[in-house]
Amino acid sequence: MGKLDGKIALVTGGSSGIGFATAQRFVAEGAAHVFITGRRQEALNEAVKKLGSKNVTAVQxxxxxxxxxxxxxxxxxxxxxxxxxxxxNAGGGEFAPLGSITEKHFDDIFNANAKGVLFTVQKALPIFTDGGSIILNASIVSVKANPGFSVYSATKAAVRSFARCWTVDLKERKIRVNALSPGPIDTEGLQGLGNSEEEKKGFLDAMKASTVMGRLGTPDEIAKAAVFLASDDSSYVTGIELFVDGGAAQI
Structure with missing residues (x-):
């Protein structure tokens, strides 16, 4: 028996990286059906093919x-x-030091990471099962500062706050809400940060050095934590921020 047998799950931003790895884990743990979203239809089609299950539906x-x-x-x-x-899970970010932040930069990141999360959850409520589990993908930048990352960090602090507040809002329905905060994870998004190859390499080296383990995490390591928060293994866990970060925000 899997930990998610019979469950219907949705993973936003599920065509690559952490989202794809989580959808893969949900399928492996027996979810009856997994819906994934993404902005690019081609990437979604490829993800469904890789997942190799009839119990997966992609919605662009x-x-x-x-x-x-x-x-x-x-x-x-x-x-x-x-x-x-x-x-x-859907979201993203890019660097912009204070002094060069544009209105578009602010709007794009807050729309993706804060507005998107809020309405993804709110619009799910009419069909959401009482006693279900909501997981919000936050980040260690909710508590850690990185140069040029203030807008992105602010959105992830908002996500952490959402988890606290919605836990209270939804307690009568026994819906658990938790934030999952990855450290530096080896994804296309992380690999793409920086304007030059030299800048990208310097950033990745700094991210590795920021962890106690001296390496980037893998998307599957986040996915396994998401399975924990989605399953009855975490039946007495709600309102938390679970750091999966190689110690980056802990030491």
């Missing part, structure tokens, strides 16, 4: 678009009728 869309979210939940309601697990 941008989580910062309320119309796209309505379409997503219409599909889930029509196909399965309800949702037991939500991993609000």
């Amino acid at each position: 869309g941008d989580t910062s678009s309320l119309d796209d979210l309505d379409k997503l939940y219409s599909v889930i309601k029509k196909e399965k009728g309800h949702l037991d697990i939500l991993f609000a």
Whole structure:
């Protein structure tokens, strides 16, 4: 028996990186069906192919678009009728030091990481099972500062606050809400940060050095933590920020 047998799950931003690895783990743990989202249809098609399960449905869309979210939940309601697990994972960021932050930079990152998370969760509630599990992908930057990353960090602090507040808002429905905060993880997104190859290498070396373990984490290491928060193994865990960071924010 798997830890998620019979559960209906949604992973936003599920076509690559942490989202894809989590969808893969959810399938392996017996989820009855896993829905994944992403902005690029081609990437979604490839993800479904790699997942290799008939119990996976990809729905193209941008989580910062309320119309796209309505379409997503219409599909889930029509196909399965309800949702037991939500991993609000979609988001992203880029560097912009104070003094060079533009309105577009601010809007893009807050729309993806804060607005998108809020409405992904809120619009899920009418079909969400009482006693289900909501997991918000935050980051160690909710408590750690990095140069040029203030806007992104602010969005992840907001996500951490969402987890606390929504735990209280949803307690009557026994829905658990937790934040999962990765440290530096070896994903395409992390590998792409920086304007030159030299800058990218310097950033990755600094990220590795920031951990006690001296390495980047893997997407699957985050996925295994997401399975824990999604399953009954964490039945007495709610409102927390679970750091999976190689010690980067702990020491």
